[in-house]
Amino acid sequence: MAYYTEKQIKELELLAVKIRKYIIEMLYRAASGHPGGSLSAVDAIVALYFAHMRHNPKNPDDPDRDRFILSKGHAAPALYAVLAELGYFPIEELYHLREINHMLQGHPVSLYTPGVEASTGSLGHGLSFGNGVALAGKLDGKSYHVYVMLGDGELDEGQVWEAAAAAAHYRLDNMTAMVDRNYLQIDGNTEEVMRLESLREKWQAFGWYVIEVDGHDIAEILKALDEADHKENMPSIIILNTVKGKGVSFMENNVDFHGVPPNEMERNLALEELDMLQKKLEASM
Amino acid sequence: MTEKLMGNPRNAYGEKLVELGARYPNLVVLDADLSKSTKTILFAKKYPNRFFEMGVAEANMMSTAAGLASCGKIAFVSTFAVFATGRAYDQIRMDLAYSQVNVKIFATHGGISVGKDGASHQMIEDLALMRVLPNMTVLAPSDATQTEKIVELMAEHKGPMYARVGRADVPVIYDRSYVETLEIGRGMIVEDGDDATIIACGTMVDAALDAHKILLKEGISTRVIDMHTIKPLDEKLILRSSRKTNAIVTIEEHSIIGGLGAAVAEVLAENSASIRFKRMGIEDKFCESGDPKDLLEKYGLTAKHVVRQVKKLLKN
Numbered sequence: 001m002a003y004y005t006e007k008q009i010k011e012l013e014l015l016a017v018k019i020r021k022y023i024i025e026m027l028y029r030a031a032s033g034h035p036g037g038s039l040s041a042v043d044a045i046v047a048l049y050f051a052h053m054r055h056n057p058k059n060p061d062d063p064d065r066d067r068f069i070l071s072k073g074h075a076a077p078a079l080y081a082v083l084a085e086l087g088y089f090p091i092e093e094l095y096h097l098r099e100i101n102h103m104l105q106g107h108p109v110s111l112y113t114p115g116v117e118a119s120t121g122s123l124g125h126g127l128s129f130g131n132g133v134a135l136a137g138k139l140d141g142k143s144y145h146v147y148v149m150l151g152d153g154e155l156d157e158g159q160v161w162e163a164a165a166a167a168a169h170y171r172l173d174n175m176t177a178m179v180d181r182n183y184l185q186i187d188g189n190t191e192e193v194m195r196l197e198s199l200r201e202k203w204q205a206f207g208w209y210v211i212e213v214d215g216h217d218i219a220e221i222l223k224a225l226d227e228a229d230h231k232e233n234m235p236s237i238i239i240l241n242t243v244k245g246k247g248v249s250f251m252e253n254n255v256d257f258h259g260v261p262p263n264e265m266e267r268n269l270a271l272e273e274l275d276m277l278q279k280k281l282e283a284s285m
Numbered sequence: 286m287t288e289k290l291m292g293n294p295r296n297a298y299g300e301k302l303v304e305l306g307a308r309y310p311n312l313v314v315l316d317a318d319l320s321k322s323t324k325t326i327l328f329a330k331k332y333p334n335r336f337f338e339m340g341v342a343e344a345n346m347m348s349t350a351a352g353l354a355s356c357g358k359i360a361f362v363s364t365f366a367v368f369a370t371g372r373a374y375d376q377i378r379m380d381l382a383y384s385q386v387n388v389k390i391f392a393t394h395g396g397i398s399v400g401k402d403g404a405s406h407q408m409i410e411d412l413a414l415m416r417v418l419p420n421m422t423v424l425a426p427s428d429a430t431q432t433e434k435i436v437e438l439m440a441e442h443k444g445p446m447y448a449r450v451g452r453a454d455v456p457v458i459y460d461r462s463y464v465e466t467l468e469i470g471r472g473m474i475v476e477d478g479d480d481a482t483i484i485a486c487g488t489m490v491d492a493a494l495d496a497h498k499i500l501l502k503e504g505i506s507t508r509v510i511d512m513h514t515i516k517p518l519d520e521k522l523i524l525r526s527s528r529k530t531n532a533i534v535t536i537e538e539h540s541i542i543g544g545l546g547a548a549v550a551e552v553l554a555e556n557s558a559s560i561r562f563k564r565m566g567i568e569d570k571f572c573e574s575g576d577p578k579d580l581l582e583k584y585g586l587t588a589k590h591v592v593r594q595v596k597k598l599l600k601n
């Protein structure tokens with residue numbers, strides 16, 4: 001089991017704040033995009049890329065790299081900000097999100113962006129794609145691990161459950177799925193739109209090893225990732241209990257910020273809040 | 286008429302896959318509970334580790350194939366044409382075409398000659414659905430020999446491709462040496478003539494060749510083109526033929542909307558070709574259960590219908 005010092009965790013938390021600030025600025029400048037689901041996914045993506053996965057920004061096509069697939073493609077800003085911060089491409093690109101003649105498309109495209117593994121945006125594909133990557137890893141005797149992040153609303157898609165069955169059937173223990181369980185989709189609360197509970201039992205019944213954690217507690221997320229990596233003979237899923245819009249008070253649990261970017265005032269307010277959070281964290285280090 | 290030698294494109298595919306499995310250690314095959322019909326079972330038996338049974342779940346199969354291809358595999362995916370394109374269109378669009386991955390869809394049971402299963406299983410829109418996708422190559426081989434060659438080329442070429450064959454045995458048109466020079470994107474002139482051009486694909490090439498013989502006896506000479514590649518389309522050959530002959534008829538076991546005939550019409554119209562022209566195919570309707578021969582007769586897809594159409598065009 002990997003061990004992280006308190007200081008390391010604090011540093012990751014600080015990075016998560018930085019990523020949230022990028023996201024707010026990116027969406028503000030793009031004047032479109034999805035803040036809620038980007039913000040709720042940040043901590044898990046930060047944990048994966050900065051502390052858990054084996055990957056190399058200088059060699060994004062390394063055949064032995066671990067893979068992260070963002071199945072909920074509308075959270076692209078979170079992925080883009082992390083990739084840029086790691087040096088997969090210049091930070092400057094972040095501020096041309098969704099702009100014509102620029103690389104960063106509204107939803108991830110594997111062909112255009114270094115570090116992006118799969119083209120997503122149409123919900124429901126990512127777990128199947130990840131299964132393919134995991135199967136290839138088994139065939140080739142490689143030790144890489146595949147991580148797929150799904151939205152909870154995304155679980156309405158039938159294809160997700162086709163993939164859930166297949167991953168268990170092929171005993172893909174090199175696969176870890178993660179659900180960003182923020183209880184919101186576009187038309188409202190997931191349990192009102194299309195009941196998902198009991199989610200844990202559903203995945204268990206499909207043959208998955210289920211772990212449930214606070215999706216904003218980076219130490220807990222890292223522990224869960226480790227546990228999932230070591231689970232043999234079956235795929236694992238981490239249910240990340242999250243808050244949509246996490247980190248910006250007026251976006252938190254607010255369905256209206258699913259696909260609406262902040263205006264100038266909202267962006268200033270959001271950045272102020274995140275700056276304060278950053279100072280608090282720094283002071284505690 | 287002497288009995289024609291018959292062959293089955295599905296068998297040709299299955300056998301060729303086994304051969305290619307030895308040549309390409311990175312070739313994998315996926316099927317959705319139809320491996321006995323698509324003949325991928327031959328590969329499954331020889332290379333069980335590289336064959337993935339995906340169950341009746343086409344969408345998942347298509348995206349999984351894309352994931353495999355993203356790790357350097359040549360992924361062949363098979364099921365019936367109706368399910369391959371209809372059940373997994375969004376997956377083909379996003380994960381194959383948009384992402385330009387090396388996945389080869391080889392669909393069987395295309396067209397109405399599927400027969401008794403009825404319209405639920407008779408795919409007459411697949412060429413249209415696949416042709417409209419950027420980056421997608423669309424193929425419709427005409428006999429078992431050509432199918433073998435095309436499967437070989439699919440494995441060689443990089444990028445997403447769609448090929449469809451029918452269910453039934455079809456006459457063998459070519460010997461191996463004839464198809465050796467076949468290139469994707471280049472139509473084949475199988476017979477030549479000056480009065481009219483018949484452009485056909487898939488199962489209809491044989492009917493076109495029969496029509497050629499009948500017309501010849503009546504003093505009408507036709508060029509017959511086997512347009513095995515619907516996309517990228519051999520525009521030059523179409524335009525050359527429009528100048529050389531006085532009429533063009535297209536024929537396909539597919540809707541007249543969006544497939545081979547529509548593609549040829551687009552080329553002719555945009556190049557201001559003034560030529561008599563007719564698309565033959567399924568006339569914007571669902572067909573029905575029946576014996577394949579009876580269906581082709583009822584829906585106007587036989588040599589006799591081609592003969593009639595060519596004469597009608599030339600008379601006008």
Ligand SMILES: Cc1ncc(C[n+]2csc(CCOP(=O)(O)OP(=O)(O)O)c2C)c(N)n1
Pocket residue numbers: 036037038040072074121122123124150151152153154155180182184185186244258
């Ligand atoms: C196949 C498909 N249908 C509809 C949409 C439109 N859409 C974008 S996000 C979304 C809701 C997703 O909710 P959830 O998965 O819970 O995402 P999150 O809360 O993490 O933002 C929908 C319906 C889509 N992108 N893809």
Ligand SMILES: [Mg+2]
Pocket residue numbers: 151152153180181182183184185
């Ligand atoms: Mg949600």
